[in-house]
Amino acid sequence: MISTWRRRMAARRARKLELRSGDEAYEEVELTVPSEFKCPISLDLMKDPVILSSGITYDRGSIETWIEAGKRTCPITNRTLESLEPVPNHMIRRMIQDWCVENRSHGIERIPTPRIPVSSMEVVEMLDKISEAGQAKDQSVCRKLVVKMKALTKESERNKKCFKSNGTGSVLVAAFGAFSETSSADEEKDAVLKEILSALTLMLPLGVEAKSRLGSPSSLRRMVGFLTSGDLSSRWNSALALREIVSSDKRKIEALAEIEGVSESLFKLVKEPICPAATKSSLIVIYHMVTSSHPAKDAIISRFVQMGLVSLLVETLVDADRSTSEKALGVLNGICDSEEGKEAARDNSLAVPVLVKKLLRVSDLATEFSVSVLWKLMAPGESSEDGGGVLAEALLVGAFQKLLLLLQVGCGESTKEKATQAVKLLNLHRERLECIDSQDFKDLKRPF
Structure with a gap:
């Protein structure tokens, strides 16, 4: 029995020695990269x-x-x-x-053959050909070049940087304007314009000069046309381009607002969203339209109110993310600058509860817009009774406590002033509301 145990121990020692010698051999043949x-x-x-x-x-x-x-x-x-x-x-x-x-x-894997990035010389040569095709109104050549450019841009981030650094945005804007100038429309021209617009969105943000040229009357009409009756891709690209234009040049808002069908198209893009980016772009364009100093600003707001934009914004705010909430609240704040907009918001049963809910819940900007809208709805307008219903509803949903908390944690001067005035208005109506006596619940059993 002892001899059997000795044989087992000897076998174990032999196996350990074999494993050690194998490891040493492996270490000896360890691969070294030249x-x-x-x-x-x-x-x-x-x-x-x-x-x-x-x-x-x-x-x-x-x-x-x-x-x-x-x-x-x-x-x-x-x-x-x-x-x-x-x-x-x-x-x-x-x-x-x-x-x-x-x-x-x-265990060494073969490195794949990399794609050779586009060079600056190749980019400049391609852009020169696009410019020549645009000036000659050669739709076929221009479209082929833009399609090739898009493919190279999407191939790698390095290619995209190379195209942007060589002024691709300005060249595409010039080509888009050249093909937009003629009033006649055909499928081939629409196709090349859609390709150029799609490529332009890859070059965002554009330079100041490129944005100004893209905002020409003929280019704006083409983009609004795509926004109205184009396919999903062209509607999306048009919304992105319009956002780029109006965000940097307020003068273009007047020209855009005068184009027939733009308000309806933007409203539809929010009501029937294609993607979050398109929705946010539409809200930004609408925001600039309803907050501009355009002489027809009230008429623009009235048109949006009649389309039902106030109710749509409130519904959007119910479960929107941070970015969308900020933009929707900004639009609602602009609409409430008019009496018609305030009446539409007051008539919406969800407006006040949603605005109170957004206080201190989303971001500082969202809180600022929410306070501004609430203050506008509470303040009496042409009729001294306008804000009474809003005040009662706001008290019931906890606006008084939230505004007090906002004043304690701190906010901007403008928001602080509006919140203070709103608290004063709410405080005047607190005693008019029916209060619940705590004695009514004296027999209620506590769950703890």
């Missing part, structure tokens, strides 16, 4: 080797990060680079790929 295959910056195996004008090869990601940081010298030689355009080092890449294949038994 130094010429490592990036001098990251010291990792290069996946996309490129060579600089200094003759040193780096991994593209590492050297582009170096250049984007504002450095114009070679990290190894410290010499000023004659060109900032890295050139693919195909020989080193093939050598690295061959080495990966030879060592795949060690």
Whole structure:
């Protein structure tokens, strides 16, 4: 029996020695990456080797990060680079790929052949051709070039930056304006305009000059046309472009408001949302329209009120996210500048409860808009009885306590002044409401 135990122990020791010798052997054949295959910056195996004008090869990601940081010298030689355009080092890449294949038994995966990014020279050449096609009104050539440009832009973030830095937005705006000038409409022209507009949204935000040119009367009419009767994609792109225009140039709001069908199209985009981005863009455009100093501002608000925008905004606010809530409240605040808008809000049974709920629940901006709207609804207008019903309803849903809390935690001066006035108005009506005597619940059993 003792000999059997000794044999078992001897077998265990032998197995341990075998395992140790195997580990040592594994350590002896541990793979070492050749130094010429490592990036001098990251010291990792290069996946996309490129060579600089200094003759040193780096991994593209590492050297582009170096250049984007504002450095114009070679990290190894410290010499000023004659060109900032890295050139693919195909020989080193093939050598690295061959080495990966030879060592795949060690778990090394072959690096894929990277797509060569577009160069600034190629971008400039393509933009020149788009400009020429726009000036010659060559719809077919322009559309093909824009489609190719979109594909390259979506291929990588680096390509997108290259296109944006070379003034693509201004070129596309000029082409869009050129094809929008003629009053005649056909399918081929609409197709090229839709492609240009789609490409423009990839270049946002645009420069000041590009925004101004995009806001020309002919371009605005085309975008409103797409917003009214276009497909989902063109409606979305039109909303994004219009938001870009009106957010930076208030003068364009007047021209936009005078185009027939724009109010109905924006309203429809909020009522029948395509995507959150399109909804928010529409709300921003509406906000600028109802808060502008346009002479026909009251007429614009009246048109939106008659379409039922107040009820739509209140319904949207019930379960909206932060960004949408801020924009919807901003629009509602602008609409309540008119008596017609205030009456529509007062007639909506959900308006006051929703506004009180948004206080201190979403953001500082949402709270600011909510207080402003509540104050406008509570303040008496042409009739001294206008705000009475709102005051009673606001008290019932806890507006008095929330406004007091807001004043305690602090807010902006304008919001503080409106909240103070609202509290004073509410305080005058507190005694008129029927209060519940605590003695009525003296026999109620507590759940704890």
